[in-house]
Amino acid sequence: MAEAKFNIDKIRQDFPILQRKVNGQNLVYFDNAATSQTPKQVIDCIIDYYENYNANIHRGVHSLSQEATDAYEQARIKIQKHFNAKQAHEIILTSGTTHAINLVAHAYGSMLTKGDEVLVSALEHHSNIVPWQMMCEKNGAHLKVIPMLENGQLDMEYFHQSLSTKTKMVFVNHVSNALGTINPIQEIINAAHQVNARVLVDGAQAAPHIQADVQALDVDFYTVSAHKMCGPTGVGMLYAKEELLEQMPPYQGGGEMIAEVSFEKTTYAGLPHKFEAGTPNIAGGIAFGAALDYMHEIGFKSIEAYENELLIYATHLIQEIDGIVIYGPEPESKTAVLSFNVEGLHAYDLGTILDQMGIALRTGHHCAQPIMEYYKIPGTARASFSFYNTKKEINIFIDALKKAISMLT
Structure with a gap:
């Protein structure tokens, strides 16, 4: 497994912000496509x-x-x-x-x-x-x-x-x-x-x-x-x-x-x-x-393999949720991004509730309005992963997403 190629626990210790809480919950940071977090060395x-x-x-x-x-x-x-x-x-x-x-x-x-x-x-x-x-x-x-x-x-x-x-x-x-x-x-x-x-x-x-x-x-x-x-x-x-x-x-x-x-x-x-x-x-x-x-020092090949593993894992879990629509190609043709909607719900509402559960992801058109116009949608919810994220965090995200959907339906 790619995860064994580097010590994820040690890596996470390099990022002070990952230790904080948001709204009383441990931070799960899935907005890496907007900006990555900064290690203590930098x-x-x-x-x-x-x-x-x-x-x-x-x-x-x-x-x-x-x-x-x-x-x-x-x-x-x-x-x-x-x-x-x-x-x-x-x-x-x-x-x-x-x-x-x-x-x-x-x-x-x-x-x-x-x-x-x-x-x-x-x-x-x-x-x-x-x-x-x-x-x-x-x-x-x-x-x-x-x-x-x-x-x-x-x-x-x-x-x-x-x-x-x-x-x-x-x-x-x-x-x-x-x-x-x-x-x-x-x-x-x-x-x-x-x-x-x-x-x-x-x-x-x-x-x-x-x-x-x-x-x-x-x-x-x-x-x-x-x-x-x-x-x-x-x-x-x-x-x-x-x-x-x-x-x-x-x-x-x-x-x-x-x-x-x-x-x-x-x-x-x-x-x-x-x-x-x-x-x-x-x-x-x-x-x-x-x-x-x-x-x-971590290695770009190891980073790429590990992030792809996270993407495949998250894609498999989110596809099991009723009403999920994923936008974009299959995992083998993209980087670690899940851009999705839930049928009948607005991405902004999902993002707001998930934030209350400590999960940071992006909602909206992502400064790419022509893409949203093509799909005839106002925007998407976007979970984007980095090499300091974990499968445990993805599990927390999926559980929180299910709760948010039940609250909004």
């Missing part, structure tokens, strides 16, 4: 920065500044190695996935013109829809949608038929935040490159579960948020191929992203600083590296 890393070497980076000759700069740049190298980017300067540190996508929409999108076509999947989070709509309104490009199918997967036949020499960019998430669907991004990237289109993959939901190799994928842009993978909020990364970053104009102006400034002319700094204007989230960047260290 929390300690943040405290260490502020207690011992808090200083601005890249600009000071004094010791604290040098120490902070070294720690921040070492974190960039950890991120580079984790995603197997060719160069460290291909990693742009951002405030998160939304920032990274907007950077590409503004900078690379500025090179698109009227008549160009861009494809976006129907499974996207709003952060991978709205920036492209704004971009198309600005430059006259045409936004086309890759439809979804009833099973929560993409209509790949439509995708292939839609590609043409007019296609300049394709935007797709690696994993759907609302359904957990794992998209065939290698097939998408290969096909898009056949017509010389660039591909941006939103990896925010995939990163906690799947270790992406950006060189093997040959992806042009890949985005991630640290808070989905045991890191702090307010920090993430954009990977982009060096040649694309060289072509793109800066997204923001200010300190750090310049080489020289005069009132007559400004020249821009080299990579990655060209896209990192202003003082960054220094502690967050360093902690992002610490979070990767922590997850690697």
Whole structure:
């Protein structure tokens, strides 16, 4: 069994928040797709920065500044190695996935013109829809949608038929935040490159579960948020191929992203600083590296196997409850997400009662309204699992769900 590959009791001790009570009950945290919890090792890393070497980076000759700069740049190298980017300067540190996508929409999108076509999947989070709509309104490009199918997967036949020499960019998430669907991004990237289109993959939901190799994928842009993978909020990364970053104009102006400034002319700094204007989230960047260290110590293959075991177990139990409707593909085609409704009940009501029993899960449209419109529902209840969750917690959740249903019917 995958569970034997690591010590779940020891892992849970690393997460202080898992010891607390909510509404008098032991916390069962099943909202990991929104944000994962943070282990003490990462929390300690943040405290260490502020207690011992808090200083601005890249600009000071004094010791604290040098120490902070070294720690921040070492974190960039950890991120580079984790995603197997060719160069460290291909990693742009951002405030998160939304920032990274907007950077590409503004900078690379500025090179698109009227008549160009861009494809976006129907499974996207709003952060991978709205920036492209704004971009198309600005430059006259045409936004086309890759439809979804009833099973929560993409209509790949439509995708292939839609590609043409007019296609300049394709935007797709690696994993759907609302359904957990794992998209065939290698097939998408290969096909898009056949017509010389660039591909941006939103990896925010995939990163906690799947270790992406950006060189093997040959992806042009890949985005991630640290808070989905045991890191702090307010920090993430954009990977982009060096040649694309060289072509793109800066997204923001200010300190750090310049080489020289005069009132007559400004020249821009080299990579990655060209896209990192202003003082960054220094502690967050360093902690992002610490979070990767922590997850690697456990092992991504072990994490993936264990979470899949939890998903299969939870799916089997919840399917035995009358009136349950599960959205999305079968467990073998998704990550550890159960998006469901109970016939005749509103997800919000379920979520409210479950919270009174100490169970945290997400209800609503999950910032993926087009998916809900496809299924003709206002939203779903979403239980999402991480490697620090247990089968015992799933049993507690299933019992609580049955109680909630009986209370509402």
